Amino acid sequence: MLPNLHHQRYQEFKQALEQLQQMVAGTQLDGTRLRQSFLKAQQFFQQQIVSLDASDLEPTEEPKIRSYQTEMSKQLQLLGMDMMFLQAARQPGTTQERQIQILQRLQTLISYCDAILI
Structure with missing residues (x-):
């Protein structure tokens, strides 16, 4: 069971990811x-998630939590690259491909949050 502060931070991070997901899925980008919004979520992860005191966790x-944090960090870096590629996309087909990639990456991050919050 996660300590209350940990649970709250992961829940907030998950909500930020879900908001980002809604923005990407929208028709008007x-x-x-x-x-x-991405930079805000990334900054929240670095300042509020990574800095959580691991001594509060059960041994x-x-x-498990550290492993998820490492994977989340990697996915956030890749998501940043995907965002840059999306902004550089000029063809509608390329834009759509980038949106799909970003949505998949966001879903992965959300599933990591869910796994921690269980």
Whole structure:
């Protein structure tokens, strides 16, 4: 069972990811707003998730949580690249491919949050 503060932070991060997911899935993409929301979620992860005190976790839970955090960090880096590619896309087909890739990556991140929150 996660300590209350950990649970709250992961829940907030998951909500930020879900908002980003809704923005990407929308019909009108606002690249600037999308980028700002991504940077906000990334910053939240770095400042609020990574900095959580691992000593609050049960000894059996810590390796699992750290593993998820490592994967989340990788996915966020890749998501940043996907965002740049989306902004650079000029053809509708390429834009759609980038949106699908971003949505899949966001779903992966959300599933990691769900796995931690269980």
